[in-house]
Amino acid sequence: MLLFEIIMVAMGAVRANVLRSALTTLGIVIGxxxxxxxxxxxEGAQQRVQEEINRMGTSILTIRPxxxxxxxxxxxxxxxxxxxxxxxxxxxxxxxRVSPEQQSRMQVTYGRWxxxxxxxxxxxxxxxxxxxxxxxxxxxxxxxxxxxxRLAVLGANLPETLGDTPPExxxxxxxxxxxxxxxxxxxxxxxxxxxxxxxxxxxxIPQSTAQYRVMGGRDRLNSIYAATETPDELDxxxxxIDRIMRREHRIKVGEDADFNVRNSAxxxxxxxxxxxxxxxxxxxIAAISLLVGGIGxxxxxxxxxxxxxREIGIRKALGATKRAIMTxxxxxxLFLCTLGGLLGVAAGYAASEAVTRLAEWDxxxxxxxxxxxxxxxxxxxxxxxxxxxxxxxxLDPIDALRYE
Amino acid sequence: MKDxxxxxxxxxxxxxxxxxxxxRAVRGVDLVxxxxxxxxxxxxxxxxxxxxxxxxxxxxxxTEGDYWLNGQLVSDLSDDQLAxxxxxxxxxxxxxxxxxxxxxxxxxVELPLIYxxxxxxxxxxxxxxxxxxxxxxxRMGHKPPEMSGGQRQRVAVARAxxxxxxxxxxxxxxxxxxxxxxxxxxAQLEQLNESGQTILLVTHExxxxxxxxxxxxxxxxxxxxxxxxxxxxxxx
Ligand SMILES: Nc1ncnc2c1ncn2[C@@H]1O[C@H](COP(=O)(O)OP(=O)(O)OP(=O)(O)O)[C@@H](O)[C@H]1O
Ligand SMILES: [Mg+2]
Numbered sequence: 001m002l003l004f005e006i007i008m009v010a011m012g013a014v015r016a017n018v019l020r021s022a023l024t025t026l027g028i029v030i031g032x033x034x035x036x037x038x039x040x041x042x043e044g045a046q047q048r049v050q051e052e053i054n055r056m057g058t059s060i061l062t063i064r065p066x067x068x069x070x071x072x073x074x075x076x077x078x079x080x081x082x083x084x085x086x087x088x089x090x091x092x093x094x095x096x097r098v099s100p101e102q103q104s105r106m107q108v109t110y111g112r113w114x115x116x117x118x119x120x121x122x123x124x125x126x127x128x129x130x131x132x133x134x135x136x137x138x139x140x141x142x143x144x145x146x147x148x149x150r151l152a153v154l155g156a157n158l159p160e161t162l163g164d165t166p167p168e169x170x171x172x173x174x175x176x177x178x179x180x181x182x183x184x185x186x187x188x189x190x191x192x193x194x195x196x197x198x199x200x201x202x203x204x205i206p207q208s209t210a211q212y213r214v215m216g217g218r219d220r221l222n223s224i225y226a227a228t229e230t231p232d233e234l235d236x237x238x239x240x241i242d243r244i245m246r247r248e249h250r251i252k253v254g255e256d257a258d259f260n261v262r263n264s265a266x267x268x269x270x271x272x273x274x275x276x277x278x279x280x281x282x283x284x285i286a287a288i289s290l291l292v293g294g295i296g297x298x299x300x301x302x303x304x305x306x307x308x309x310r311e312i313g314i315r316k317a318l319g320a321t322k323r324a325i326m327t328x329x330x331x332x333x334l335f336l337c338t339l340g341g342l343l344g345v346a347a348g349y350a351a352s353e354a355v356t357r358l359a360e361w362d363x364x365x366x367x368x369x370x371x372x373x374x375x376x377x378x379x380x381x382x383x384x385x386x387x388x389x390x391x392x393x394x395l396d397p398i399d400a401l402r403y404e
Numbered sequence: 405m406k407d408x409x410x411x412x413x414x415x416x417x418x419x420x421x422x423x424x425x426x427x428r429a430v431r432g433v434d435l436v437x438x439x440x441x442x443x444x445x446x447x448x449x450x451x452x453x454x455x456x457x458x459x460x461x462x463x464x465x466x467t468e469g470d471y472w473l474n475g476q477l478v479s480d481l482s483d484d485q486l487a488x489x490x491x492x493x494x495x496x497x498x499x500x501x502x503x504x505x506x507x508x509x510x511x512x513v514e515l516p517l518i519y520x521x522x523x524x525x526x527x528x529x530x531x532x533x534x535x536x537x538x539x540x541x542x543r544m545g546h547k548p549p550e551m552s553g554g555q556r557q558r559v560a561v562a563r564a565x566x567x568x569x570x571x572x573x574x575x576x577x578x579x580x581x582x583x584x585x586x587x588x589x590x591a592q593l594e595q596l597n598e599s600g601q602t603i604l605l606v607t608h609e610x611x612x613x614x615x616x617x618x619x620x621x622x623x624x625x626x627x628x629x630x631x632x633x634x635x636x637x638x639x640x
Contacts, residue, residue: 005518016506314502317463318563319491319519321484397490398464401502 006324010332013304014339021336024300027293028340028380029347031286032373036348038282039369041355044362059231060129061238063224063245066260078249078258080221082211085123087248088226092240095233096226099126102210103222108203110175113163118202119177121210127153129227130191132199137171137186145206148213152182153204156190161201177203178214234263290376293340294384301333301388312392313400326393333385334378341377345370407475410571410602411437411460415469418455418625429455431625432469437604439570442597444616445606452625453606457575460604461496462486474570491519495564497574501556503548503563509535510544513563520567534562538592554585561592565601572596575606590615 014021065078085100092098102121107114120126124139140151152175159167162175167187174181182205191199211219228237241261251257305312312325352363418430430452437443445453458464459471462478471478473493481489490496495516503512513531522530535544538558548556557577564572574593578586586609594615597603605616613619614633621629 012506310502311504314504315515315519316487317461317490317496317502318516319487319567321487321519323484324519398458401463401498 003327006327006331007335009328010335013308013332014335017304020300021339024296025293025336025340025343027289027296028337028377029293029344031290031293032341032344032377033347033351034282034289035286035373035376036345036365036369037351037355037363038279038286040348040352040363040365041361042276042279042282043364043366043369044352044356047364048362059229059234059237060225060227060263061234061241062262063226063241064222064260064262066258067256080224080259081219082207082221084245084248085221085224088224088241088244091244092226092237095228095240096237097125097129097228098224098226099123099129100207100221101126101223101225102207102215102220104210104215106178106214108162108175108177110162110165110170110173113161113165115158115161117158117161118198119210119214120202120204121207121215122204123207125227126204126225129225130199132191133189134186135189136167137184139186140206145208148208149206150180150182150209150213151185151206152177153186153188154184155198155200155202155204156188157200158203159187177205180213238263290380294337294380297333297336297381298384298388300336301329301385302391304332305329305388305392308392309395309400309403312395313397313403316395316397317401322393325395326389329389329392330382330385333389334381337377337381337385338374341374344377345373348373408438409436409472410439410441410474411435411604412472413460413469414471416456416459416466416471417468418452418459418464419467428625430459430466433622433625433627435620435627435630437602439602440597440600441618442594442603442616443605443618443620444613445604445620445622446608446613447622447628448608451622453608453622454575455625456622457573457604457606460571461494461573462489463496487519491516492567493570495567495569495572497557497560497564497572497577499576499579501548501553501560501580503556503559505548508545508547509540509551509559509562512548512559513566516563516567530566531562534566535559537565538562552585553581554588557581557585557589558592561589565596570602572601572603573605574603576608577605578607578609578612586612 063080063084065080067078080100082100085098088096089098099122104119105116106119108117108119123145124141127139134153135156137153139153140149144151154170159165159170162170165173170184171187173184175184176182188199188204205214211217226237226241228234238261242257245259245261246253246257249258315325349365352365355361356363413433413435416430416433416435417428420427420429433456445456447453455464459466460473462473462481465479473489478486478489504515507515510528510531513534514527517527517530532541532544535541538561540555540558540562543551543555546555548559551559557580561577564574572593577593578589581589590612593603593605597617603616605612607613616633618632619629620627
């Protein structure tokens with residue numbers, strides 16, 4: 001029997017029962033739609049993380065204060081001091097670019113505008129490490145850091161925050177941070193959010209100025225950033241930091257350090273891991289719904305075989321082989337499932353779009369996911385159609401003809 | 405020259421086991437039918453006519469006994485070979501028509517050709533030819549529910565003939581038809597037989613059996629009588 005005829009017969013059977021066929025495929029549609037949506041969400045999150053990594057720079061190591069231990073007992077939080085940063089820069093033989101970060105939220109005023117803004121005391125290297133660009137003005141330099149100058153570089157959103165002032169007007173103007181007058185020397189290009197960092201809303205001033213003029217002489221850094229030239233040198237950089245910091249803090253080898261060093265990529269990776277777990281969970285749900293959908297298909301195919309027993313008998317009496325009957329019902333199941341798969345892909349695509357619009361969550365429907373979904377639904381059709389098709393194929397012609 | 409015997413049965417038997425009871429539907433039938441014959445199988449209800457025909461049509465398998473079709477022992481055939489025999493060697497006309505209700509007359513007649521692997525064009529040509537032969541040239545696009553009993557049975561005859569089978573089997577083809585339509589169908593079968601078609605016909609009506617050349621009477625699953633119709637001599 002020609003395959004084309006078999007397909008026509010199978011499609012005719014589906015068409016003869018449109019409503020039932022539609023309801024039957026619903027399980028598959030939902031399953032596939034779930035898979036597509038979840039893959040699109042996962043893919044979107046993945047892309048976002050990748051973008052963040054790129055934006056943050058992959059070769060930055062973050063040193064944070066840890067627990068100070070004494071004889072195995074915690075004596076509270078350890079501290080990072082400016083001497084640590086100086087030592088790291090001086091003793092790593094140029095391997096590391098270093099910047100301390102001393103930050104605090106403070107009241108900022110410009111004319112009659114004021115805002116509560118995060119003030120970041122940093123070194124010039126900080127801008128380099130994070131790949132910041134200026135949209136106008138200039139950076140401060142190391143000499144100005146030494147001189148504890150009251151200079152400020154503003155994040156890209158600040159002109160808007162400070163009364164929608166044009167950036168050109170703001171450069172050279174004076175602002176007050178906690179009542180202290182600063183000269184605005186530069187405005188940064190927009191950077192977007194990178195994980196937990198929101199540079200567009202921050203104001204950058206020399207660290208020494210922050211320490212002595214704004215934050216009351218407190219020698220306590222929030223973190224120290226150190227960057228290597230390339231990501232390949234991170235391991236060496238890590239070892240150097242560990243060596244220098246241990247010496248500075250007088251911690252013997254083998255003792256617990258009172259500081260943590262983290263790779264920015266690691267931090268994102270952790271989040272990525274969480275995303276993957278979530279995706280796996282959804283995949284599980286999708287698998288179950290596909291299983292249920294498949295059983296639904298099997299059920300309706302069994303009903304169909306029973307209903308059409310007489311038809312099968314007629315076909316057999318006219319010379320249909322087992323194989324021809326089997327193919328007919330398999331193609332029918334396959335057709336139902338693949339149709340369900342296609343509808344599911346469409347529904348999943350629509351759902352991803354909706355999520356992107358409503359939740360502003362990046363999604364991306366990968367072509368591989370679409371192909372996999374369709375192939376998978378066809379496989380479900382084959383698997384769950386096999387048994388009903390076999391039942392139809394092995395019917396005895398005379399019994400089938402006698403069936404009422 | 406080819407063997408003239410088309411059907412040969414020896415001790416053909418069919419038992420149905422229903423719980424503790426065994427129904428002996430056919431009890432050892434020996435029969436030889438030659439090519440070109442027109443045989444009417446007669447007998448009271450329950451005498452095993454349909455059971456016998458189904459075995460001859462390779463739709464059912466005997467409990468005991470042998471059956472040669474065209475010199476081939478049918479019990480030797482595989483499932484696929486049986487399907488092929490049903491497709492190529494046998495045309496079956498049922499009392500209840502057994503047409504696909506949702507398919508057109510043309511498609512119904514095409515069915516055996518589909519399973520024979522005949523291409524679409526050739527299939528339609530041959531199906532049309534047979535429908536015209538049975539006088540339904542103007543009803544090809546109609547579906548069975550839109551046709552009269554006589555028309556349906558003629559579609560079934562066209563379907564049975566479409567593969568040019570060696571053997572035409574008809575189990576009470578006129579059982580559901582009025583007498584005028586019955587005469588119509590019988591005239592058609594007679595004509596077919598005159599052009600060489602071997603026909604085996606089940607009926608329990610005397611006047612229907614008169615159209616055949618030979619009558620085989622069954623009773624309780626056994627042959628009771630086997631004789632030629634009188635008119636055969638006069639016609640020959
Ligand atoms: N599938 C079956 N299961 C059990 N018994 C059956 C079956 N088919 C037929 N029989 C029995 O076999 C016997 C012969 O039946 P069959 O249908 O061959 O009779 P028939 O001569 O065709 O009768 P009718 O003229 O009424 O069609 C009957 O007693 C019937 O009850
Ligand atoms: Mg009968």
